[in-house]
Amino acid sequence: MKKKITKLLSRPLLHIVIVFISLVWLLPSVGLLISSFRVRNDVMSSGWWTVFQHPFEFTQYSLKNYTHVITANGIGKAFLNSLLITIPSTIIPIMIASFAAYAFARMEFPGRQVLFVIVVGLLVVPLQMTLIPILRVYNRLGLAGTFIGIWLAHTGYGLPFAVYLLRNFFGALPKDIFESAFLDGASHFTAFFRLALPLSVPALASLAIFQF
Incomplete structure (x- = not known):
């Protein structure tokens, strides 16, 4: 073939x-x-x-x-607003998802599989169903029309897919590398920053493109 x-x-x-x-x-x-x-x-x-x-x-x-x-009037401000929205809305979900994905892939704790299934299950929830409830919460908290509100929304909507993608990628990394690092006295924190993240640059780049 x-x-x-x-x-x-x-x-x-x-x-x-x-x-x-x-x-x-x-x-x-x-x-x-x-x-x-x-x-x-x-x-x-x-x-x-x-x-x-x-x-x-x-x-x-x-x-x-x-x-x-x-x-033109307002273009400069609109461009600045776009940067202030897109950059944090891309970086924040990736940061949170990478920590969570590493925990799901490489750490043992009670309820790990159940929690991961719940996170992945959020992918099937229609986005439109959550817009009105979230807007009501934002109005009560005074977050409507703010950058923080937009960042939180993008983070919440992007996290399930980001965690799913990165967890599978972290899980596919060779176990021998991490076991050797742990035998040398490395902690999960060190293994995450020294091994998992450098080896996962392709996945992080793909996720950044999707999230952006």
């Missing part, structure tokens, strides 16, 4: 088809990028592909669109 797949992928015609599909997929993004450097009148009167008639005629390009976006 592997030989058939390798033989199929080695065919020039298949490569041509893949390149063609990739180019078609990228065309809209290329068009948006080129249009962003054109003035409004040119965008309204002609297609973005007309720039290739004279690609080195730099007078047809302009940075006015970017200047307008940056200097």
Whole structure:
């Protein structure tokens, strides 16, 4: 089976088809990028592909669109708010989930499996069912419309999947490495920061992309 797949992928015609599909997929993004450097009148009167008639005629390009976006009223504040929301909302769930996932994967304590099943079970709870109850709680606590409220919401909604993903990854790491570390006197805290986290960079990066 592997030989058939390798033989199929080695065919020039298949490569041509893949390149063609990739180019078609990228065309809209290329068009948006080129249009962003054109003035409004040119965008309204002609297609973005007309720039290739004279690609080195730099007078047809302009940075006015970017200047307008940056200097428009409220854009700077909106950009800052986006950073203040997305960065903590990505980092906080990953930090909490990594600690919890390591505990589920490498530590023995009563009720570990039951607690993990409960956490994973939260994945099947529809998000829409929780919006109104959470909003009522936020209104009572004065968290509605605050950054802390947004961070808590993103953290709560992202934790079940994050714990599930990282727990499986931590559990797949070689046990011999951790046993050797424990024999040398390492604590779970040391094993987590010196072994688990460095070996789990791919999983953490994937989780950060999903959470972002």
